[in-house]
Amino acid sequence: MSIVTEQKLTFTGYFRNIWTAVRTTFKGMMITFKYVYGVKSVTVEYPEVKEVLPENSRSRLYNDVENCISCMQCATACPVDCIYIAAVKRDKDSPALKTTSGNPIRLDLTQYTIDTALCCYCGLCTTVCPTECLTHTTDYEFAQFTLDEMKYDYLAADVRAWRTRVVKGA
């Protein structure tokens, strides 16, 4: 059985119960009263005031495809398989390309798509990228109405529009 039967209530017991109830409730009310005037409000009035996230926040992904060497490390490391990459070998007689950090680019990227609706924002892909072209930005306002709009094609020309978009405080 889970319920224990109570003891018989005596005269003094009755008044002691009342006194304990009043005392403990009064103590609790004193604690909560301090919050009425004593504590500053911590509410962030979004969207007039926006929260600025720390520098290494793992929010929206961005890939600078000019620096990508198609090593496929991000796609292998991804635990949920949301990165789709296709690359072909460059012709022997096309000019030699290098990334900004000096690595030679030997493969032409034909497809680089990340399905950000599947992405779990774990950050494993950004840590294994050898040229650091795949990074997390601090942009957290990217909700869309359909799932198709959540598939980001980083080879498209209009991707650069939100490249430097960072949520800033008011």
Next chain:
Amino acid sequence: MHSTWASYINEKVSGASAVVNEVEAGDQSITVDPTHLKAVCEALKNGEHEFNVLQVVSGVDYPEEQIIEVNYILASFTKNTELILKVRLPRGDENNLPKVDSVVSVWKAANFQERETYDMLGVEFVGHPDFRRILCPEDWTGFPLRKDYVVQEKYLDMVVNPVHKMNIGEREFGAKHTHIKGASTSVKNYTVEAPATSEDTSLN
């Protein structure tokens, strides 16, 4: 420690044939005969070694050897020891599940743990008071953690893996336009085919 326990088991329960599995890395374990499992468990709980807590019942599927191994991980909270007890059962199939005695009468913790092993691997525990699936729905077919499991196409009237969510266009493009070996654009543990008819794509 393990050899003390194995000889204790062999002496208390005849026919249990407890054998210590020596390994180079990880934990040792003791394998016992499946038909004497309940007697072994009672001997371990009520005897001098006081294994009063059953922590996990975990099943492992070995399709090459056609064996399902059920591990009972026991612990003694009074003597601060731990033991992995194994039984090896023939794998069987959908209509002929491997059977072993339920130890719910020894430790009540076995109730939910055995139901989960049945649900995930298809091991039948004879004598369980409430034998049904626990994590999957009651009318699910198949045992998910078996190595040859293929998920069913439809559950009631819902498609389990709707085509429009599988990103088939991206995967096929990647598979056709890449000359790199080991490209990871394929689905890792099951293959997906494009729909034969177009009716499935009308789901929201």
Next chain:
Amino acid sequence: MIKMEKTSFDQEKLKTELLTINMGPQHPATHGVLRVEIKTDSEIVAEATPYLGYLHRCMEKHTEHLDYRGVIPFCDRMDYLAAMNAELGWVLTVEKMLGTEVPERAQTLRIMIAELQRIASHLMFFGTYAIDLGAFSPFLYAFQDREFILRLFEELSGARLLYNYIWLGGVWNDINDEQLSRLENWLPELEENIKKYHALVGENKIFIGRTANVSIVSKEMAFDYGATGPVLRGSGVDWDLRKKRPYAGYEKYDFDVIKGEGLKGTLGDCWDRYYVRMMEMHESIKIIKQCLAGIEEGPVMGKVSKIVKPPKGEIYLRTECPRGELGYHLVSDGTKNPYRVKVKSSCFTHTSMLPDMAPGLMIADFVAAIGSIDIVLGEVDR
């Protein structure tokens, strides 16, 4: 004057039935998607059967095609309110198989982070338990304190709830001196706040009336069902894995193990379990202060090979998480994916105790009982 006749109904012949109610998957007090089918006799529960599986994502099947580092985000998502402790358990399991050495600074950081996470999880318990029983203020007080911890974790790892911070061989990012001193200056304020919250809720006569002598779990029942963590300690058993089977360097730190003593009712009731969690926060603060005093300079990541392939074998390792003991049974076959991972979750074991804790309680007491075992459905269903 109305003449009262003796009717033909009397106590023995009157047939009553138990009423079956569904405390459904969508319910504010079940801490997630838990469905309990209750058979009641007017207000008193006669039987309660939990139905699980509404949050089942089959993490164990997913791990079979992931590599050992890729499992860490999945471990976070089981008990999402105590993610660091779950990650620590997995990482320790794999490191024991591999035999990796973790640098000193990383070990101290791991323990500090794990104890901070324990405080955050117990604050969440405090807030939600009070709100289950009808008190609305403690919820936001607890969240205000939790906000400091989550902000610190965001600066360290990049995310507020699902961190992927504790890695094989160490931790991901280092902590700098500014963050350490900010933490050190905040700890006295937290200690004062926890004492205030205990005075506000735990000593309140209404709270005591609702939780004392409700749903008593005896020591034998706790052992039989395999209860661990605050549920076991609330029944008076001195069992804490950090003391009995120390891992990750806990043997260097000095702290007490809090047991329930039946102060306001009987031993093993809901108030005892609440009391164990509140006092455990003070012990965690003690450990964090010792970590801050003893942290050394050095690297935070040890040497781990690029492709992790543990030797063939199996291992079972359990760690003390805020809700109980989380155990990982890993079977490895020498390749880069685990062969089988089984997670022993304490919340799953505690949910199996509900049918035995329920009979005789009123429905409002049943809500208090579910709240006191502190389950998170992500861990129950995995």
